[in-house]
Amino acid sequence: xxxxxxxxxxxxxxxxxxxxxxxxxxxxxxxxxxxxxxxxxxxxxxxxxxxxxxxxxxxxxxxxxxxxxxxxxxxxxxxxxxxxxxxxxxxxxxxxxxxxxxxxxxxxxxxxxxxxxxxxxxxxxxxxxxxxxxxxxxxxxxxxxxxxxxxxxxxxxxxxxxxxxxxxxxxxxxxxxxxxxxxxxxxxxxxxxxxxxxxxxxxxxxxxxxxxxxxxxxxxxxxxxxxxxxxxxxxxxxxxxxxxxxxxxxxxxxxxxxxxxxxxxxxxxxxxxxxxxxxxxxxxx
Amino acid sequence: xxxxxxxxxxxxxxxxxxxxxxxxxxxxxxxxxxxxxxxxxxxxxxxxxxxxxxxxxxxxxxxxxxxxxxxxxxxxxxxxxxxxxxxxxxxxxxxxxxxxxxxxxxxxxxxxxxxxxxxxxxxxxxxxxxxxxxxxxxxxxxxxxxxxxxxxxxxxxxx
Numbered sequence: 001x002x003x004x005x006x007x008x009x010x011x012x013x014x015x016x017x018x019x020x021x022x023x024x025x026x027x028x029x030x031x032x033x034x035x036x037x038x039x040x041x042x043x044x045x046x047x048x049x050x051x052x053x054x055x056x057x058x059x060x061x062x063x064x065x066x067x068x069x070x071x072x073x074x075x076x077x078x079x080x081x082x083x084x085x086x087x088x089x090x091x092x093x094x095x096x097x098x099x100x101x102x103x104x105x106x107x108x109x110x111x112x113x114x115x116x117x118x119x120x121x122x123x124x125x126x127x128x129x130x131x132x133x134x135x136x137x138x139x140x141x142x143x144x145x146x147x148x149x150x151x152x153x154x155x156x157x158x159x160x161x162x163x164x165x166x167x168x169x170x171x172x173x174x175x176x177x178x179x180x181x182x183x184x185x186x187x188x189x190x191x192x193x194x195x196x197x198x199x200x201x202x203x204x205x206x207x208x209x210x211x212x213x214x215x216x217x218x219x220x221x222x223x224x225x226x227x228x229x230x231x232x233x234x235x236x237x238x239x240x241x242x243x244x245x246x247x248x249x250x251x252x253x254x255x256x257x258x259x260x261x262x263x264x265x266x267x268x269x270x271x272x273x274x275x276x277x278x279x280x281x282x283x284x285x
Numbered sequence: 286x287x288x289x290x291x292x293x294x295x296x297x298x299x300x301x302x303x304x305x306x307x308x309x310x311x312x313x314x315x316x317x318x319x320x321x322x323x324x325x326x327x328x329x330x331x332x333x334x335x336x337x338x339x340x341x342x343x344x345x346x347x348x349x350x351x352x353x354x355x356x357x358x359x360x361x362x363x364x365x366x367x368x369x370x371x372x373x374x375x376x377x378x379x380x381x382x383x384x385x386x387x388x389x390x391x392x393x394x395x396x397x398x399x400x401x402x403x404x405x406x407x408x409x410x411x412x413x414x415x416x417x418x419x420x421x422x423x424x425x426x427x428x429x430x431x432x433x434x435x436x437x438x439x440x441x442x443x444x
């Protein structure tokens with residue numbers, strides 16, 4: 001409970017911190033049956049928060065392409081991918097919030113930068129379309145391996161969310177792979193931009209696979225990030241080889257998203273995402 | 286005895302609620318209706334979303350409450366579950382037929398898994414031709430892609 005505007009301190013009506021705001025909630029009753037008896041523990045909530053924040057920020061970033069993509073079909077594609085990711089974020093944040101009674105909206109709109117747990121890759125600007133595709137290729141390849149393993153988690157809520165997400169993320173990966181090949185095999189300019197996009201996103205790959213003490217405390221529940229690296233590399237290698245692209249080299253970013261240390265872009269992303277909810281608490285349409 | 290017939294009736298009403306995005310399908314055809322239970326006057330309907338972020342779930346829930354309330358069930362609860370995850374394998378045979386009649390190509394078989402996917406041919410729902418082309422991998426809703434034969438058509442994609 002870090003934000004000063006958490007539900008307990010607001011003077012909204014009854015038990016609803018947002019007054020008469022109505023948000024349609026996807027209730028995960030079955031997986032979370034016994035939600036009241038067995039809400040997420042502190043560690044499981046922190047883990048769900050990490051994954052939820054990654055999905056939420058990526059969804060927000062992709063939404064920026066709506067009405068700006070190179071063609072209408074891509075507007076729809078990126079919008080659909082964002083919608084899937086938002087679905088994952090809602091499920092994960094809702095579960096995370098079961099630990100201390102915060103809603104998905106409390107977590108999305110009323111936390112500040114240091115309270116977010118997003119990895120730096122997801123905070124990177126989409127740049128031009130090739131940068132967005134490079135970020136998607138890395139993100140979807142990582143998320144696919146992550147959710148494939150998390151589907152076997154001993155935590156029933158995480159397992160259900162992951163089993164649902166994995167088929168969707170596979171389709172996102174396919175979308176990114178197709179575009180990577182298309183751009184790399186297209187004109188000199190599109191190839192150059194694709195190479196640049198991959199080079200600019202590559203410093204943030206390592207952070208995806210960092211283990212830390214939280215992971216050590218959740219055997220069988222959480223997926224060990226380092227265990228995904230070999231499969232991630234194999235997929236990326238196969239895709240890049242298809243068009244004769246080299247694996248980018250260069251510096252590795254320090255990272256720190258899981259500890260609340262963020263890339264400077266996150267503040268701007270949050271400002272845009274949270275402004276309406278904060279300026280007009282309880283607003284609805 | 287009354288409880289049994291109530292359960293059957295509630296199940297029938299719930300099964301006839303339509304998918305708001307593809308109204309030719311009922312939620313039963315679509316495979317998103319998982320369970321209907323009646324106990325002590327309360328109806329509990331369990332549904333599952335097709336896609337994690339599918340906004341049609343909210344409409345389905347409202348339609349279920351409306352339909353069951355109109356049929357005299359005073360207390361209706363709709364639960365949404367994620368597990369077991371919905372895939373297009375849950376679509377019934379009747380559902381597939383209705384899709385074709387409606388002009389939507391139903392899901393094809395599954396391509397072998399792997400990072401670089403093999404794309405399977407999609408038959409035109411009007412003429413049956415396999416000389417069709419993908420226009421957009423993502424269509425008007427999360428569950429559809431856009432294809433064209435002599436005319437464009439929607440394809441309910443394999444998921």
